[in-house]
Amino acid sequence: MSSAATTTTTTEDSTFSFKSYMHQKRNSVNQALDSAVSLKEPEIIHESMRYTLLAEGKRVFPIVCIAACELVGGNESTVMPAACAIEMIHAMSLIHDDLPSMDNDDFRRGKPTNHKVFGESIAILAGDALLALAFQHIANATIGVSPSKIVRIVGELAKAIGSEGGVAGQVMDITLTGVPGVGLEQLEYIHLHKTALLLEVSAVMGAILGGGSDEEVKYLRTFARSTGLLFQVVDDILDVTKSSEQLGKTAGKDLMTDKTTYPKLIGLDKSREFAEKLNREAKEQLSHFDTEKAAPLVSLANYILNRQN
Amino acid sequence: MSSAATTTTTTEDSTFSFKSYMHQKRNSVNQALDSAVSLKEPEIIHESMRYTLLAEGKRVFPIVCIAACELVGGNESTVMPAACAIEMIHAMSLIHDDLPSMDNDDFRRGKPTNHKVFGESIAILAGDALLALAFQHIANATIGVSPSKIVRIVGELAKAIGSEGGVAGQVMDITLTGVPGVGLEQLEYIHLHKTALLLEVSAVMGAILGGGSDEEVKYLRTFARSTGLLFQVVDDILDVTKSSEQLGKTAGKDLMTDKTTYPKLIGLDKSREFAEKLNREAKEQLSHFDTEKAAPLVSLANYILNRQN
Numbered sequence: 001m002s003s004a005a006t007t008t009t010t011t012e013d014s015t016f017s018f019k020s021y022m023h024q025k026r027n028s029v030n031q032a033l034d035s036a037v038s039l040k041e042p043e044i045i046h047e048s049m050r051y052t053l054l055a056e057g058k059r060v061f062p063i064v065c066i067a068a069c070e071l072v073g074g075n076e077s078t079v080m081p082a083a084c085a086i087e088m089i090h091a092m093s094l095i096h097d098d099l100p101s102m103d104n105d106d107f108r109r110g111k112p113t114n115h116k117v118f119g120e121s122i123a124i125l126a127g128d129a130l131l132a133l134a135f136q137h138i139a140n141a142t143i144g145v146s147p148s149k150i151v152r153i154v155g156e157l158a159k160a161i162g163s164e165g166g167v168a169g170q171v172m173d174i175t176l177t178g179v180p181g182v183g184l185e186q187l188e189y190i191h192l193h194k195t196a197l198l199l200e201v202s203a204v205m206g207a208i209l210g211g212g213s214d215e216e217v218k219y220l221r222t223f224a225r226s227t228g229l230l231f232q233v234v235d236d237i238l239d240v241t242k243s244s245e246q247l248g249k250t251a252g253k254d255l256m257t258d259k260t261t262y263p264k265l266i267g268l269d270k271s272r273e274f275a276e277k278l279n280r281e282a283k284e285q286l287s288h289f290d291t292e293k294a295a296p297l298v299s300l301a302n303y304i305l306n307r308q309n
Numbered sequence: 310m311s312s313a314a315t316t317t318t319t320t321e322d323s324t325f326s327f328k329s330y331m332h333q334k335r336n337s338v339n340q341a342l343d344s345a346v347s348l349k350e351p352e353i354i355h356e357s358m359r360y361t362l363l364a365e366g367k368r369v370f371p372i373v374c375i376a377a378c379e380l381v382g383g384n385e386s387t388v389m390p391a392a393c394a395i396e397m398i399h400a401m402s403l404i405h406d407d408l409p410s411m412d413n414d415d416f417r418r419g420k421p422t423n424h425k426v427f428g429e430s431i432a433i434l435a436g437d438a439l440l441a442l443a444f445q446h447i448a449n450a451t452i453g454v455s456p457s458k459i460v461r462i463v464g465e466l467a468k469a470i471g472s473e474g475g476v477a478g479q480v481m482d483i484t485l486t487g488v489p490g491v492g493l494e495q496l497e498y499i500h501l502h503k504t505a506l507l508l509e510v511s512a513v514m515g516a517i518l519g520g521g522s523d524e525e526v527k528y529l530r531t532f533a534r535s536t537g538l539l540f541q542v543v544d545d546i547l548d549v550t551k552s553s554e555q556l557g558k559t560a561g562k563d564l565m566t567d568k569t570t571y572p573k574l575i576g577l578d579k580s581r582e583f584a585e586k587l588n589r590e591a592k593e594q595l596s597h598f599d600t601e602k603a604a605p606l607v608s609l610a611n612y613i614l615n616r617q618n
Contacts, residue, residue: 042477099433163438
């Protein structure tokens, strides 16, 4: 990846250890998730929910939620139920997207997908249950903020994942996969709706619960939207560069999948330029905040730009 | 059906026309549902959502929600978003339950099921989107009540449909279908979780939004739970009596399906006695309210006992 971006990281967070920050936040989130879904009856459905929810993951969505809350002056305990909810939604979308009638994936991060372990019907129901639990957890476990804020984040979260949000993205994805002539606008639509809106609502929920002003919520909304899009552009780039190593040539991967990607549409160099532009735009939004307090999110935007997997 | 129950109906609501009440409420609900899901982009997902949501139906869940609200002194406009939400959840569960990996039903009320029209992937996503929309609609469209009540009903609704509610019922249903030796306790678990809890939360949401006291909420909770169980017991009875007419003998239907039903476990007469007991228990809860105001729910409990389809 670009050395300019790496330098920026080092300069901007010289006094801040991103690695230990992520480690500590990931641990808190994992503990909270573990407590949020215990092995009640019927056991099989809770096992299925836990299988995907507690699988190894970056926890980028909940960490952005917590970081946004803390940036505007809130604290971790207030925002934790919402942070867990966003990871429940993320797990739900992974389970449903992997189903045979959707992307038909047998493995995710080297582990069999949920329906390969628990069967298709339980996997569908586990997704439904995680979706419901996200709202249950926000409504019942969020303490120390006004109910009007809770109502506001319920509305924001539901919109981000429904037929105008994540579902819309998945609909376009399955509708356009394999269709020739998919352009930049359609690709951005899919990435925006499938990923960026979920990261956006993570930041927005955190900012609202943390007591952020309308202006602050807006800055963090734009930050997370750009960062979410950045995440997908980098994903597309890694797809190509990883496959190049594995297959010896990019064309092989291109022929193997019908997925439209940024490198396919605008080339690898322009994709990297675009990623850097998104990273800059994201960080510009953070310039409205105290530099020290914004360090976690600045580092996160850089981490997402520079990540290798 | 028993003439005693019919007499009770006639006596208790002599000044109240249940037929016109249901007609008027069903129209209001249908109009509100139509407005709640418009044909936005991507069109196919909204078409799929509307296909099941706006299909002909009794609208028992939303009507119980509205009636409970009005019984405790609230008004229809306050509760309508929650009433629509419960029908969205009901439609979602129909769509997902009909899927090939679940009950594999090709028809529902004479119309092809959602996945037969739109394909399996869109049907799954339409269910997900309806689930999300239910919460979005409650959070964004409910006006005239304190946000703390909205938070409370979000928690109640989510619990009723999730891994301890509707999902648990469907898990037990698919796990136990075809398994020999299913007993009364398991049958009641399925009916309670798949149907009664949804009717219960309909009444509870209505009672909370209408400003009911804790006692009133409790009475209406118990009323709706008994009525929901009653609905399923009558369903089981109709299954047998309808099939008797169609097949000339009950045994044919018994052999055709592996489903455990009340008549199968305790016989037709005892099933009818049980239905009448549930109907009485439900109406006992309503004796705590003004007789005239309780007429719609009394009639509804009788209608569910005496319905022929």
